[in-house]
Amino acid sequence: MDSEGWGFSPSIMARVAEYAMELWHEHRIPIILSTLFVLGVLRIYLHYTEEPQRLLVLPKLYEGKSQDKEKVAEDGKSFPTEKESLKQPTESSGDEKSAKRKAGPRRIKGDITKKARAGAEATKGPRKIQTLVFYTCLTGSTEKIAKQFAQSLEDSLKAKETSSTYLTPKILDLAEADYDEYFITPPKTDGESIDYFYLLLLPSYNIDSINDNFLEHLRETHHDFRIDTSPLSPILGYSVFGFGDREGWPTEEEGFCFQAKEVDKWMAKLSGRKRAYPLGMGDWKTDGKERMAEWQTGLLDVLQHVEETGGLGEGVPGSGNPIESDDEEIDDDDGEVVFEEGTESKGTKQKSSGSLEDVEDIGRIMAANGSTGKKSSAPIAIDFTTEGKTNKKTTAAAAVKEMVPKNSPTYNSLTKQGYSIVGSHSGVKICRWTKSALRGRGSCYKYSFYGINSHQCMETTPSLSCSNKCVFCWRHGTNPVGTTWRWVVDPPDLIFNGVKENHYKKIKMMRGVPGVRAERFSEAMRIRHCALSLVGEPIFYPYINEFLAMLHKERISSFLVCNAQHPDQLAALTHVTQLYVSIDASNKESLRRIDRPLHRDFWERFQKCLDILRERRFRQRTVFRLTLVKGFNVEDEAEGYADLVERGLPCFVEIKGVTYCGTSTSSSAGLTMSNVPFYPEVCDFVLALEKALLKRGLKYGIAAEHAHSCCILLASDRFNVNGKWHTIIDYDKFFNLLEEKGPDGDFTPEDYMGPETPEWATWGNGGFDPRDQRVDRKGKPIVEVS
Ligand SMILES: Cc1cc2nc3c(=O)[nH]c(=O)nc-3n(C[C@H](O)[C@H](O)[C@H](O)COP(=O)(O)O)c2cc1C
């Protein structure tokens, strides 16, 4: 507050300041001395009245080592015993501690801070440590090594003074172990006080092997938006040792031990940087034994330290940092390529000559490039920036670029998240529900509401680019965004064949995964549904109608989700099995905050899309998809949403609670767990919306629910026959109608309305097919309590 705020005039304030300065100059020495005296007295007082602080003492790591008994491994020579491991440096220098320091990164240094572990209070009895030795093996050697290693480890740990802490190491073949049991969270201990220490012995194979499944699981668990990004952080630590063959793969760049490196990286992420000891690597034909002996020596030091202190402490140099073997975060723009309007160089735009010509141009360029869709000499830039003036042609001098070039940060980031990039702007990813359905563990809500088979569903997009940056987007902000298509256009057949091929490849990788049902696996080799909602904006792709025709020709249904930002493309869209528009807010301000659209005229575009949907409601099965984000678009917005429904009159309204993805993207958008509505809150909202619709005389009712994914379906009375909901789709009828009447044919959603919605899917019954087995996040069966 300034001086005027206190009611003093500036001249009085100036005089007071002058007087204070005079006082200080005259008496500064006594003032300083008396302040020091007061502080001294205060310090003495606190010293005698406070509880003494406990001093942090470094544990004596090597005490009692001289009493260690020499232990011999099973084969008498293959692996060093603890004494062998530890004595090497001592022998070389005569001074154990300095020798160990010279021996490289084996020692734990620095203060050890013992943190209370989560859940420690809840368990009884003395704490035990269980080491788990995981391995994979194709040609027989690693299995043998794993057994010898576990035995040697057990012997070494038993020789310790405090040997009672460590339980007998357990050996687990990753081809048989249930990943959900060990690699989503640590195993449950049923109240026993057990901490886990993971050790992984991993050969690398440049062919399809169980390693690929395992890596896929680690990667997906980390990126699973429903799970914390470091769900293995309760483990005490982990370390990986890799086997390879230098004869075939001489260097790391050429693939030596590449999969062990990958596993090490993902374990660092999943465990929240609990790498207890650096990754070891060895060529079993040459230096394998030696390298492993070194690794084991260092590891034993760490295990002893962990036993004594309860944690890793500062850790071994080189441990604990996942980025050391990870280039993911190098991506300094967070993988997001923003092409905003106006970023292109001046003078690149020319007069539009009409949309038809533009499409023909694209065709010509594609034809000139053959079916490969390779770069053309002239760029195609289709401007979607201002609604109503689409397909503005530009002929810039610069060469046309690929949207997601190979080896670009975006490409790397997307592939690491499990996407397969097809051509230069399309992607496909096998969805979690597809995997879940393959194992008979439940399907997605579209199965309950519309009868799609999740295990026969392909999730894809022909455009990885989007014109929004929604706060709840779980794509980790890695997809390119832009208002203008200014990239190479790949032909639809290249995309269609590419996405199918990659989808099947991923399905095949599920063969042999524990729990996969044989009949579902063979059914999955025939794609029946396509969810065009993966990432980006599918109708951004100039050949979306041709792409849809290819899907439909193979009798693959299409569920297309668009973001209500491209009215002209929406208007030009031919028949799809179900057409979605994302309705992320009920008013302009809320929409701006939540979707963060790039278009200036986003609200006008949005409204125009609703009008198109209204006009199309007797031709397309239209759906509003609402994603509820607490604090953003829920509170007091039911009436606003009812107004939008009144405007668009969709056949269905899907209401879904947002799923928190726990990424920097969401946190930078200000999202936390508190923004995720609980299912009862979603139910309350839906009831309020239903009431608001009835108030407006609109005939909608709550038709179905899928509590498992926090999703509820409101349907128009058009799909209620004799008091029963008919939300299921008759897919055969849809394809027959298409074949008979063509992609623009005159037929209505009612014409392919399917049978009654199953009882278990209707409102009040949960929506989980009783023929599937409900499991928790770790794959354990859930017993329903009635
Ligand atoms: C089919 C096959 C592919 C391999 N690919 C690689 C590789 O890419 N990089 C590497 O360092 N070693 C590679 N190796 C070598 C193995 O990792 C090494 O021989 C290992 O010790 C085999 O362990 P196992 O007998 O337990 O299967 C490969 C071996 C096989 C049989």
Ligand code: SF4
């Ligand atoms: S519809 Fe979506 S969630 Fe369901 S199986 Fe297909 S891709 Fe997965």
